[in-house]
Amino acid sequence: MNPKRRDRLRDAAIEVLAAAGGRGLTHRAVDAQAGVPAGTTKNYFPTRESLLAAAAERCLEHYRDVRAAVAPPADRDGLVALLRSLLEDVAGPGRARLLAYLELQAEAARKPALAAVLDPIAAGDFAGLELAQRAAGLPVTPERAAAVTLALHAAIPHLLSGGPATLAAAGLDDLDAFVHGVLEAVYGAG
Amino acid sequence: MNPKRRDRLRDAAIEVLAAAGGRGLTHRAVDAQAGVPAGTTKNYFPTRESLLAAAAERCLEHYRDVRAAVAPPADRDGLVALLRSLLEDVAGPGRARLLAYLELQAEAARKPALAAVLDPIAAGDFAGLELAQRAAGLPVTPERAAAVTLALHAAIPHLLSGGPATLAAAGLDDLDAFVHGVLEAVYGAG
Numbered sequence: 001m002n003p004k005r006r007d008r009l010r011d012a013a014i015e016v017l018a019a020a021g022g023r024g025l026t027h028r029a030v031d032a033q034a035g036v037p038a039g040t041t042k043n044y045f046p047t048r049e050s051l052l053a054a055a056a057e058r059c060l061e062h063y064r065d066v067r068a069a070v071a072p073p074a075d076r077d078g079l080v081a082l083l084r085s086l087l088e089d090v091a092g093p094g095r096a097r098l099l100a101y102l103e104l105q106a107e108a109a110r111k112p113a114l115a116a117v118l119d120p121i122a123a124g125d126f127a128g129l130e131l132a133q134r135a136a137g138l139p140v141t142p143e144r145a146a147a148v149t150l151a152l153h154a155a156i157p158h159l160l161s162g163g164p165a166t167l168a169a170a171g172l173d174d175l176d177a178f179v180h181g182v183l184e185a186v187y188g189a190g
Numbered sequence: 191m192n193p194k195r196r197d198r199l200r201d202a203a204i205e206v207l208a209a210a211g212g213r214g215l216t217h218r219a220v221d222a223q224a225g226v227p228a229g230t231t232k233n234y235f236p237t238r239e240s241l242l243a244a245a246a247e248r249c250l251e252h253y254r255d256v257r258a259a260v261a262p263p264a265d266r267d268g269l270v271a272l273l274r275s276l277l278e279d280v281a282g283p284g285r286a287r288l289l290a291y292l293e294l295q296a297e298a299a300r301k302p303a304l305a306a307v308l309d310p311i312a313a314g315d316f317a318g319l320e321l322a323q324r325a326a327g328l329p330v331t332p333e334r335a336a337a338v339t340l341a342l343h344a345a346i347p348h349l350l351s352g353g354p355a356t357l358a359a360a361g362l363d364d365l366d367a368f369v370h371g372v373l374e375a376v377y378g379a380g
Contacts, residue, residue: 019300020300021212021213021296021297021300022211022212022213022296023211023212023213023215025213099296099299102292102295102296102299103296105292105347105350105351106211106212106289106292106293106296106347106351107211108351109289109292109350109351110209110210110211115351115352115353116353118351118353118356119352119353119354119355119356120355122348122352122353122356122359122360123353123355123356123358123359125359126356126359126360127359141375142361142371143361143371143372143374143375144375146341146359146360146361146371146372146375147337147341147371147372147375147376149344149360150340150341150344150345150360150372151336151337151340151341151344152344153344153347153348154339154340154341154342154343154344155340157295157296157343157347158312158343160295160299161295161296161298161299161305161308162305162309162312163305163306163308163309163312163313164309165309165310165312165313166308166309166312166313166316168313169312169313169315169316169317169336170312170316170336170339170340171332171333171336181332181333181336181337182333182336182337182340184333185331185333185334185336185337185376186337186375186376
């Protein structure tokens, strides 16, 4: 097994999930997306379950890379910039990965083994964003930190698939105002 | 076209989506789930797109029925009870419908026509829960009201498919404490 090829297949599985949903995720579609000979994906990930788990593990690795690259914000403005950049990523380079994550999350409701792979991503987000809020000097409590993280988690599917009325009602038609609004709701005016 | 049979098919589509995902949603599977002769679903909803839209419209109708049945809370305790009952529903009778909604939301990211059908559900939730917070006598601002609604929206997929670390990190292993915590984060101690 070639680790580079393995990563390429796992990236391709994420692209296929994002573009065609759980319904489109077949070994053949991943072969085609990765530009490898037919049968390669089946060789690396023999079952559909192992292919789903591979995509989920790739999401977890990406998530850890992103988290490792984030510097703790020095103040509230830095936190605003961090949260805004996380949300901007949803409509930008992160879209495929987050859409694949949404598909995996739905599948995980029926597959506990898949839920176990995804568990550290969402759990790590609560811990990481609480640390970021502390680093920014805010008067953090576990409940306040969780409220901010929950707002971000809710924003992602709305940004991926919400209609205009939903985006307006959530305040997600203006990401900078959205982030300021969430922090103001939880921590008061800055 | 028989309206009762139409509703039965739409309910069956929701059950199939919840049990087998977008991948399992076929006309044949809906026929089987509804216990009707093969070909019936195809007769009512000729394309896969029309079947998805039918399931989404059924979700919207259910949502409106639930909303119409909810009395505005008289005070903060009433609001706590309302929010807790909404979350308890995720693990209870509402599970299939919410899981179907999660599948539809993922599909909607690729299908704007489907996003348009779902749009009033999420948008209506922001408006409805803001009214509930006002009725409960809380010092509502649009940002505070949205923060509470976002916490609920984020809680649903975590409850449907979250692993134990995620549920613990979000505080969703105790729904009563979760709701109190969200309100305390946004409105201060009650």
